[in-house]
Amino acid sequence: MLDAYRSHVAEREAEGIPALPLDAEQTAQLVELIKNPPAGEEEFVLDLLTNRVPPGVDEASYVKASFLADVANGNTAVDLISPVKATFLLGTMLGGYNVQPLISLLDSTNPAVAEEAVKALSKTLLVYEAFHDVAEKAANNAYAKQVLESWANAEWFKAKPKMPETITVTVFKVDGETNTDDLSPATAAWSRPDIPLHAKEMLAARMDDVPGIIDELKAKGHPVAYVGDVVGTGSSRKSAMNSVMWWFGDDIPYVPNKRQGGVVLGGKIAPIFFNTAEDSGSLPIECDVSSMNMGDVVTIHPYEGKVTNEAGETISTFELAPDTMPDEVRAGGRVPLIIGRGLTDKARRVLDLSPSDEFIRPQDKSQADHGYTLAQKMVGKACGIEGVRPGMFCEPHMTTVGSQDTTGAMTRDEMKELACLGFSSDLVMQSFCHTAAYPKPVDIKLQHTLPDFMTSRGGVALRPGDGVIHSWLNRLLLPDTVGTGGDSHTRFPIGISFPAGSGLVAFGAALGVMPLNMPESVLVRFKGKMQPGITLRDLVNAIPYAAIQNGLLTVEKKGKINCFNGRVLEIEGLEHLKVEQAFELSDASAERSANGCVVKLGAEPIIEYLKSNMALIDWMVENGYQDARTLLRRRDEMQKWIDNPELLEADADAQYAEVIEIDLNEIKEPIVACPNDPDDVKLMSEVVDTKIDEVFIGSCMTNIGHYRAAGKVLESMGSVPTRLWIAPPTKMDERQLIEEGYYSTYGKVGARTEMPGCSLCMGNQARVADGATVFSTSTRNFPNRLGNGANVFLGSAELAAVCAAMGRIPTVAEYMENVAMLDTMADDVYRYLQFDEMADYEVESPKTLAEIGVAVA
Numbered sequence: 001m002l003d004a005y006r007s008h009v010a011e012r013e014a015e016g017i018p019a020l021p022l023d024a025e026q027t028a029q030l031v032e033l034i035k036n037p038p039a040g041e042e043e044f045v046l047d048l049l050t051n052r053v054p055p056g057v058d059e060a061s062y063v064k065a066s067f068l069a070d071v072a073n074g075n076t077a078v079d080l081i082s083p084v085k086a087t088f089l090l091g092t093m094l095g096g097y098n099v100q101p102l103i104s105l106l107d108s109t110n111p112a113v114a115e116e117a118v119k120a121l122s123k124t125l126l127v128y129e130a131f132h133d134v135a136e137k138a139a140n141n142a143y144a145k146q147v148l149e150s151w152a153n154a155e156w157f158k159a160k161p162k163m164p165e166t167i168t169v170t171v172f173k174v175d176g177e178t179n180t181d182d183l184s185p186a187t188a189a190w191s192r193p194d195i196p197l198h199a200k201e202m203l204a205a206r207m208d209d210v211p212g213i214i215d216e217l218k219a220k221g222h223p224v225a226y227v228g229d230v231v232g233t234g235s236s237r238k239s240a241m242n243s244v245m246w247w248f249g250d251d252i253p254y255v256p257n258k259r260q261g262g263v264v265l266g267g268k269i270a271p272i273f274f275n276t277a278e279d280s281g282s283l284p285i286e287c288d289v290s291s292m293n294m295g296d297v298v299t300i301h302p303y304e305g306k307v308t309n310e311a312g313e314t315i316s317t318f319e320l321a322p323d324t325m326p327d328e329v330r331a332g333g334r335v336p337l338i339i340g341r342g343l344t345d346k347a348r349r350v351l352d353l354s355p356s357d358e359f360i361r362p363q364d365k366s367q368a369d370h371g372y373t374l375a376q377k378m379v380g381k382a383c384g385i386e387g388v389r390p391g392m393f394c395e396p397h398m399t400t401v402g403s404q405d406t407t408g409a410m411t412r413d414e415m416k417e418l419a420c421l422g423f424s425s426d427l428v429m430q431s432f433c434h435t436a437a438y439p440k441p442v443d444i445k446l447q448h449t450l451p452d453f454m455t456s457r458g459g460v461a462l463r464p465g466d467g468v469i470h471s472w473l474n475r476l477l478l479p480d481t482v483g484t485g486g487d488s489h490t491r492f493p494i495g496i497s498f499p500a501g502s503g504l505v506a507f508g509a510a511l512g513v514m515p516l517n518m519p520e521s522v523l524v525r526f527k528g529k530m531q532p533g534i535t536l537r538d539l540v541n542a543i544p545y546a547a548i549q550n551g552l553l554t555v556e557k558k559g560k561i562n563c564f565n566g567r568v569l570e571i572e573g574l575e576h577l578k579v580e581q582a583f584e585l586s587d588a589s590a591e592r593s594a595n596g597c598v599v600k601l602g603a604e605p606i607i608e609y610l611k612s613n614m615a616l617i618d619w620m621v622e623n624g625y626q627d628a629r630t631l632l633r634r635r636d637e638m639q640k641w642i643d644n645p646e647l648l649e650a651d652a653d654a655q656y657a658e659v660i661e662i663d664l665n666e667i668k669e670p671i672v673a674c675p676n677d678p679d680d681v682k683l684m685s686e687v688v689d690t691k692i693d694e695v696f697i698g699s700c701m702t703n704i705g706h707y708r709a710a711g712k713v714l715e716s717m718g719s720v721p722t723r724l725w726i727a728p729p730t731k732m733d734e735r736q737l738i739e740e741g742y743y744s745t746y747g748k749v750g751a752r753t754e755m756p757g758c759s760l761c762m763g764n765q766a767r768v769a770d771g772a773t774v775f776s777t778s779t780r781n782f783p784n785r786l787g788n789g790a791n792v793f794l795g796s797a798e799l800a801a802v803c804a805a806m807g808r809i810p811t812v813a814e815y816m817e818n819v820a821m822l823d824t825m826a827d828d829v830y831r832y833l834q835f836d837e838m839a840d841y842e843v844e845s846p847k848t849l850a851e852i853g854v855a856v857a
């Protein structure tokens, strides 16, 4: 085992990265070596056990914790580890499988062991329900009482150094915008769980020899800070933060291949990236970085809110936000702070003490007496209060949580680190939409292992080929509830979601709540009548178009203005929309860098949608989808809502940071996003005649209506001179389109049909030709996402079909002429999947919770 391990170490060293953490089998072999160490290897094997086994509920940590518990209890005697040392080592494992052994050791007849167990538990935060075991034991056990008192006194927190008054760093500057794909490229998604290996890809497409540059900067003797004009836009990728921390953070004692801390300075920092940084113990600061250049040595004064240069001159000022940031940095991140603070509060309640004043408590600073917006009410409901004011810290209940495959492995690892053995969120769903079509061996392995991990904790696992996460997850939502997801397009069309990095998603799934600083809202109010030939996708693009006209959004990155950034986008005036259509609007709020989105809808389309989805759930259970209990509980909740369909509404005197009015009467031609920025929206006539090489109709922005519409246009226009890709969002859409003959049309015009899923949108699977000009219905067109050097326009499926047939962007007249017939057949074309009316999905006797063995009150 040691020989094999050493050659693995050498291989990894040659790549400039540390060995992988030990797995369960290696750990079991290591345990045997520790019992009988080969001469001269004693220190090495002990170091491996101490430092190279992951903590939490990993299978390897189970092996390690069981062995150490045996040694600490005196059941196994080994020369290398005394019972006290074994207890100490158990205390380095953060939570999970070490917790119960440590609680038992409080009863040890060896006082030194019991005392060590007190020290170990006092700094262990991930104890969850085991807290009650300690509290009960404290009645008769002096050691347990010491643990409880230590938690109550926040000793775990006080033992850590405060955030320093000044932090001197060397600047690693990336000009312009860095999106998360620059930091964690989708093309290397497979390597994300291997943090050091994946970190080698950071900025590889942007600059040469990043490791060399960082080494040179580190030689100046200070920590290196990541500095950029706009940082962390794009998908929510914990992996992006992992890579940043790998290069700029500090090692974590006893935790292999992971780092924490570091400083990120950004002119603008995308909200999800900011939160991910906070959660991980990094210090993100939004400030003007225009006077900071690569290699500068600057000093950050976090409490004073300024950055000075080597001459002591102030080169930038900022307001440290949120207020709790000093505590977050001290605790090692927002997540450990919230968990630890909760533990301290609980212990103090048991001991009848008032809340600790060790922490900076989040405050509701608003003196507002006006009404709440719809989003503020939804979040309020999830917190058990009427509403939540902007800036207020809260912990809403997470009714629904989504996880997709390229972040799923990291979410799983975070759940393990949180020592999660069962979800507290009502419904957690895992998909395989990003990797199903062209899987690498590592994807296949994930597809085989992740479903069990999720369903054994009460989650719902989709199957490869089922389709895009959002198109499924939306179908399991409850109105006016709050959720999250590890994909930045987790944007509920009913209720509200706050997408997050995998750390926070794991937190939301495991604890059933999520920390949130309630953002302000921007209201977009539509009025007037939709004009012929105009699609919902044009309304999606009309939002940035109107914001640009109103001076609330700029395309230029330097000094960028974006009124949506970090706020909630609230949309009114389209209450008649179907839920599928509403998603097109909410989905695109990700491109606005909004933190969340709500669309005001009428009860009727929601009831229709839920009825359809209840039928789909019955069909899923009938077809073996797990966890059946979770699915049926959700179905029953939907019925409960239908029985009493009450929807929250914004108060008339609610206040918004901005209000944007859009008159539908004035939108007379399609609006498209131009290469390569979803904010760079123009009227179609401004880009008329641009030659188009490839067309993609797919992504979560689409629903079955789009494919029928495109099919009708293609059928009437005949041959297609472009390369046309078609990938429906779910297998249900695909099946229906095949049955209705649309696949025959796609085939006739030479389209390439892809497996339901993300397809070209994700850019990690098939790609368009290098340098191609593309018209796409997908969500975003960041450089290189769909293909290397590709120039991508974003717009409706209807316009995509016309572009495919003409090989160029049409004139307004040509477009109108070719889509005119869709108006007359709208009822048939824009008809959504109503599963409760489709024979293929009929289940003769739908299961009840009682029938599958769930006790129902």
Ligand code: SF4
Binding pocket: 433, 434, 468, 469, 470, 487, 489, 698, 699, 700, 701, 757, 758, 761, 762, 778, 779
């Ligand atoms: S279709 Fe695109 S935006 Fe939607 S989930 Fe997949 S990769 Fe993300």
